[in-house]
Amino acid sequence: MITVSDLRKVYRQGSNDVVALDGVSLEVPTGKIHGIVGHSGAGKSTLVRCLTLLDQPTSGSVAVNGKELTNVDSDALRNARRRIGMVFQHANLFDSRTTEQNVAYPLELVGTPKKEIAEKVAQLLELVGLKKFAKGYPSQLSGGQRQRVGIARALATDPDVLLCDEPTSALDPATTDEILELVRKLRDRLNITVLIITHEMHVVKQICDSVSLLEAGKIVEHGDLEAVITNASGRLASTLLPLPGEAPQAEGAGRVLDLLYTGAQATEPVISGIARKFNTDVNVLAGSVEHLGDQQFAHLRVQFAPDVDIAAIIEHLESTGIAVTVKEAK
Ligand SMILES: Nc1ncnc2c1ncn2[C@@H]1O[C@H](COP(=O)(O)OP(=O)(O)O)[C@@H](O)[C@H]1O
Ligand SMILES: [Mg+2]
Incomplete structure (x- = not known):
């Protein structure tokens, strides 16, 4: 488990103070994968540096499995x-x-006996699927393979937490998915707690159990993936489940709604149900349906005729657990 409490980091820049982290608190339970997303300048790198105490936080605390990292002596x-x-x-x-020498490096640093190192490294290379590359050099490896070596090296000292800073941002989509699959497998096998800093929503959708949105040094939204993806008033929902391309606005008069919902309701019956119940046409302007884990999530933009009782329709949709946002027709 990783626990971050009211973490602040203020950089002095000349006579100005730059508040990079403005009271960040978060808790990731053991064995969970948590994503932290945010635009450039949000404070992601600062958070990584403060979590590992590579940078001294101005105030607040960081603990792994209840053990404080802040305010302890250098040995601790x-x-x-x-x-x-x-x-x-x-x-x-x-x-x-x-x-194998790359993976061995952190163990050499802490003076682990050679024989133990050899065993541990062999185990780790097996775990990340690189056994037959043990004697090869980084220049002979693909980007994805190099990242696997990096992951094996990170696991050498049996950490409780794996902190990944943009782990797939330099990889192509297929390799990204392979690495994410590996991280998930490691979590399942080792019950390790994983924190992933990323600007890629794909990463969040693929493997995160929960997610936080960092903005100007503050966490402005957080929760389990399923909760944030169906929270129409949040900002993560529409980023996680964007409507395809430039989702068309409505042409002409008519009421436009954006609908967000999970797999319980299938798209067809939802739409035809409203059409029947309110005896009106429903025009689907855009839609996006995704399967995450064993759940289905949908985001639809629909338009109704100008004369419908939109309040009644919204009430009906919300009563079935669908999150509704009213869009103005142009
Ligand atoms: N060493 C530093 N000195 C002064 N300001 C910094 C320093 N590092 C980061 N900042 C500022 O802190 C804010 C957050 O930066 P950063 O953590 O790098 O964001 P991100 O990684 O999300 O892009 C930015 O405004 C940045 O300019
Ligand atoms: Mg950064």
Whole structure:
């Protein structure tokens, strides 16, 4: 488990103060995968640096499995840091070291006996599917393979938390999915707690159990994936489930609604149900349906004739658990 309480980081820039983190609190339970998303400048990198105490927070605290990382002496901090494995956008491998020597590096740093290192490294390479590349050099590996080495290295000291900073941002879509699949497998096998910093909604949809939106140093929205994706008033929902392309606005007069809902209702019956119940035409302007895990999520933009009783329709939709946002027709 990772617990962050009221974390603040203020940078002094000349006579100005830059508030990079403005009271961030979050808790990720053991064995869960939590995503942190946010635009450039939101404070994501600062958060990563403060979580690992590479940067000293101005105030607030960070704990892994109840053990404080903040306000401890340097020995305790060094030990606590081993509880956090780091994965970066670029694997940052040593080019002059073989795959197995790269993975061995953190163990050499803490003086692990050679025999133990060899066993551990073999285990880790097996786990990330790189056994036969053990003697190869980074230059002989693909981007995805290099990232696997980086992940194996991050796991060398048996951390409780895996902190991934944009782990797939430099990878193509197929390789991204392979790496995400690997992270999920590692979580399942090792029951490790995973924190993923990303600007890619795809990553959140693929593997996160929960997500936080960071904006100007503050968490402005957070929750389980299913909850945020169906929260029409939140900002994550429409980003996680965008309508395709430039979703058409309504032509001419008519009332336009955006509907967000989970798999309980299938699209066809929802639409035909309203058409029948209110004896009106329903024009589907755009739609996006996604399967996440074993759940289906849908986001529809629909238009009704100008003379319908829109309030009654909205009430009906909401009573069936569909989140409704009213869009103005042009
Ligand atoms: N070392 C620093 N000194 C001064 N300001 C900084 C420093 N690092 C980051 N900042 C500022 O803190 C804010 C958050 O930056 P950062 O954490 O890099 O955001 P992100 O990673 O989400 O793009 C930005 O306004 C940035 O300019
Ligand atoms: Mg950054």
